[in-house]
Amino acid sequence: MSRVIISGGRVLDPSRDFDGEADVLIEDGRIEAVEAGIEVRGAERIDASGTWVAPAFIDMHCHLREPGQEYKEDLASGSRAAVAGGFSAVACMANTDPVNDDPSVTDYILARAREHAAAKIYPIAAATRGLLGEVMTEMSALRDAGAVAFSDDGKTIMDSGVMRSVLEYSKMVDASVIVHAEDLCLVRGGVVNEGPISTRLGLPGNPSTAEDIHVARDLRLAALTGARLHVAHVSSAGAVDLIRRAREEGVRVTAEVTPHHLCLTDEAAMGYDTNTKMAPPLRSAVDREACRRGLCEGVIDVIATDHAPHAVHEKEVDFIEAPPGILGLETAFPVVMDLVRKDEISPLELMRRLSTRVAEILRVPGGTLAKGAPADIVLLDPERRWVYDAAKGYSKSRNSPWDGQEMIGRVIATLVDGAVVYHSDRGVLVH
Amino acid sequence: MIGRDLLSIEDLEREEIQKILETAEKMCEIGRRDVKKVPTLRGRTIINLFFEPSTRTLSSFEIAGKRLSADVINFSPENSSLSKAESILDTAKTLDAMDPDAVIVRHAVAGVPKRIADVLKAPVVNAGDGAHEHPTQALLDMLTVYQEKGQLEGLTVAIIGDITHSRVARSNIHGFRKMGAEVRIAGPPTMLPPNPEVLGVKACTTLREALDGVDVVMALRIQNERFRGACFPSIREYAATFGLDRAKLRYAKDDAIVMHPGPVNRGVELAHDLTDHRPSVILDQVRNGVALRMAVLYLIAGHQSEAGRFA
Numbered sequence: 001m002s003r004v005i006i007s008g009g010r011v012l013d014p015s016r017d018f019d020g021e022a023d024v025l026i027e028d029g030r031i032e033a034v035e036a037g038i039e040v041r042g043a044e045r046i047d048a049s050g051t052w053v054a055p056a057f058i059d060m061h062c063h064l065r066e067p068g069q070e071y072k073e074d075l076a077s078g079s080r081a082a083v084a085g086g087f088s089a090v091a092c093m094a095n096t097d098p099v100n101d102d103p104s105v106t107d108y109i110l111a112r113a114r115e116h117a118a119a120k121i122y123p124i125a126a127a128t129r130g131l132l133g134e135v136m137t138e139m140s141a142l143r144d145a146g147a148v149a150f151s152d153d154g155k156t157i158m159d160s161g162v163m164r165s166v167l168e169y170s171k172m173v174d175a176s177v178i179v180h181a182e183d184l185c186l187v188r189g190g191v192v193n194e195g196p197i198s199t200r201l202g203l204p205g206n207p208s209t210a211e212d213i214h215v216a217r218d219l220r221l222a223a224l225t226g227a228r229l230h231v232a233h234v235s236s237a238g239a240v241d242l243i244r245r246a247r248e249e250g251v252r253v254t255a256e257v258t259p260h261h262l263c264l265t266d267e268a269a270m271g272y273d274t275n276t277k278m279a280p281p282l283r284s285a286v287d288r289e290a291c292r293r294g295l296c297e298g299v300i301d302v303i304a305t306d307h308a309p310h311a312v313h314e315k316e317v318d319f320i321e322a323p324p325g326i327l328g329l330e331t332a333f334p335v336v337m338d339l340v341r342k343d344e345i346s347p348l349e350l351m352r353r354l355s356t357r358v359a360e361i362l363r364v365p366g367g368t369l370a371k372g373a374p375a376d377i378v379l380l381d382p383e384r385r386w387v388y389d390a391a392k393g394y395s396k397s398r399n400s401p402w403d404g405q406e407m408i409g410r411v412i413a414t415l416v417d418g419a420v421v422y423h424s425d426r427g428v429l430v431h
Numbered sequence: 432m433i434g435r436d437l438l439s440i441e442d443l444e445r446e447e448i449q450k451i452l453e454t455a456e457k458m459c460e461i462g463r464r465d466v467k468k469v470p471t472l473r474g475r476t477i478i479n480l481f482f483e484p485s486t487r488t489l490s491s492f493e494i495a496g497k498r499l500s501a502d503v504i505n506f507s508p509e510n511s512s513l514s515k516a517e518s519i520l521d522t523a524k525t526l527d528a529m530d531p532d533a534v535i536v537r538h539a540v541a542g543v544p545k546r547i548a549d550v551l552k553a554p555v556v557n558a559g560d561g562a563h564e565h566p567t568q569a570l571l572d573m574l575t576v577y578q579e580k581g582q583l584e585g586l587t588v589a590i591i592g593d594i595t596h597s598r599v600a601r602s603n604i605h606g607f608r609k610m611g612a613e614v615r616i617a618g619p620p621t622m623l624p625p626n627p628e629v630l631g632v633k634a635c636t637t638l639r640e641a642l643d644g645v646d647v648v649m650a651l652r653i654q655n656e657r658f659r660g661a662c663f664p665s666i667r668e669y670a671a672t673f674g675l676d677r678a679k680l681r682y683a684k685d686d687a688i689v690m691h692p693g694p695v696n697r698g699v700e701l702a703h704d705l706t707d708h709r710p711s712v713i714l715d716q717v718r719n720g721v722a723l724r725m726a727v728l729y730l731i732a733g734h735q736s737e738a739g740r741f742a
Contacts, residue, residue, distance in 0.1 A: 202563030245474035272542025318540035
């Protein structure tokens with residue numbers, strides 16, 4: 001029997017509302033006990049003094065690009081970036097090539113993941129074939145193959161009739177439908193948030209109303225169908241409000257927000273850096289504050305990275321041609337620690353939004369340090385300062401607006417099923 | 432001396448604008464000589480890097496460079512089938528390796544000259560980027576108004592047309608405001624930017640309101656190929672509501688002048704006779720464009736020249 005004790009840390013277990021000093025005993029890859037002063041002969045000891053010990057993060061929104069775009073990222077590199085960022089599990093979006101709209105693709109992803117991934121991989125399957133927004137995918141077969149949710153992320157299902165069918169049908173497999181809510185007719189080629197910044201930059205604006213309209217539509221369709229709706233990357237104050245009201249009404253809706261929408265605004269685009277281009281775009285300070293408040297008040301359930309790698313040559317073009325999206329896995333924790341430092345959210349609550357609540361929405365293991373749970377654990381130093389160098393990161397791509405910046409807060413170690421797969425001094429330990 | 436690059440009017444100080452205009456005034460004289468050439472930039476290389484088709488601005492920069500005796504090379508990647516696969520930055524870096532003394536950049540997307548300037552050794556002049564800025568156009572417009580009115584301070588300028596998609600409008604708004612003029616914009620609401628207040632202008636939705644008592648009327652070209660249907664229902668309706676003719680011009684001051692960056696859609700932005708005759712100063716703008724660009728090239732690429740050699 002292998003035994004590991006993580007000792008002397010501040011344990012944060014949102015699943016049991018526990019925040020206090022304790023040791024964590026791991027036996028054969030599972031949590032055995034969390035209590036003060038654990039002594040077990042022959043156990044390996046990890047000194048966690050000065051660090052937070054929490055359930056490892058789970059990202060319900062990332063793009064790992066395999067199959068088909070391995071030059072941007074693959075399951076090996078993306079999962080290494082994940083564990084380096086404190087994530088033991090990630091859910092990868094379906095906009096691969098081919099699209100994950102068929103069980104054979106889901107099988108392929110899971111087989112490759114078993115072989116090469118450093119983190120647990122949960123595929124999200126497409127909601128419609130080819131992400132075309134026309135014909136539903138075989139949700140039952142995809143669910144059986146291992147898909148944890150359904151989404152056409154990156155695209156919006158513009159036909160409300162199709163969207164209704166997707167929601168109705170999803171009830172049969174009891175999985176969330178994740179929506180990228182933007183009215184593309186209103187976006188009309190907009191590449192930055194419409195407002196003072198787009199006016200000054202002379203770049204086509206994308207109004208936040210485009211997001212509000214589709215969030216409103218999808219919330220009404222969720223109410224109509226009773227299905228589980230999950231709103232991806234909420235970025236507008238209007239969307240936060242709509243979700244708040246729908247929740248009060250009892251609509252089954254959950255929502256996520258990205259670190260970049262929590263901590264950056266459209267001002268970041270002033271230098272025309274294409275690493276500030278994403279969809280939905282970085283918005284105004286008012287929107288950012290609404291997203292932060294929404295997260296802290298529980299209107300928005302979780303933080304998700306929308307990790308979207310693109311090769312340097314794809315981003316080194318003009319702002320309109322550049323593909324939207326930025327890296328997120330390796331910087332998520334220090335970036336969102338801004339909310340703790342500004343006293344907007346407690347450490348325990350932040351951990352809940354990075355793990356426990358995500359596991360609940362996806363209905364996957366993890367997000368808890370309860371006895372018997374897999375020992376997916378992260379050790380965090382909330383004060384440690386370091387400089388993020390995207391070129392030295394684990395992702396194959398470098399498209400980050402935080403490249404070269406000093407970060408406060410560092411992942412010290414990530415454990416998956418009791419094994420240390422990442423340590424800040426030694427790097428990723430999976431080969 | 433102005434800064435290394437000329438990327439936008441928004442970044443310029445009033446004193447820098449003043450300096451460029453004063454230098455351009457002196458350059459005007461060269462264009463009136465029999466031999467329109469001075470040795471100021473002899474041995475200097477200027478590259479016109481135009482990713483977007485242009486005849487007027489390109490010719491103007493080329494003549495300006497040649498009148499200063501620079502070697503001027505025009506490079507238009509859009510005309511070359513090979514360039515499709517080459518990135519903008521690769522193209523720019525390739526040209527930079529040939530050690531030019533200035534690179535003039537035009538591109539259909541906002542921000543490209545800035546991104547190029549970030550990586551180039553040579554100074555960069557923005558010759559128009561998307562709907563962002565067209566600084567030399569605004570400077571030549573200010574020069575023209577200055578020559579007509581003797582000052583810029585205290586004037587009122589109305590800019591009419593598709594403001595949202597106009598780099599000429601943005602540069603002129605910043606420029607005239609920095610020089611102490613008041614700027615109004617007017618056009619169908621679909622063509623006005625969402626937050627005109629960040630530009631410091633008053634937005635009007637009728638021509639009458641915009642023209643009331645102004646010193647300068649600047650009409651913008653309607654890009655009907657791009658925006659028909661999206662921003663206005665028909666040319667006929669645009670011409671009727673925002674097209675200028677002598678009758679509508681009566682709302683402006685008696686001595687108001689009419690400007691247009693060209694090329695004019697006759698009968699749309701400007702009535703035919705208004706295009707060709709005073710108070711229109713369109714050809715003065717074109718003429719001043721050469722002198723103004725000579726001034727910019729001199730100030731940017733001629734910094735090691737002996738002062739005053741052009742004179």
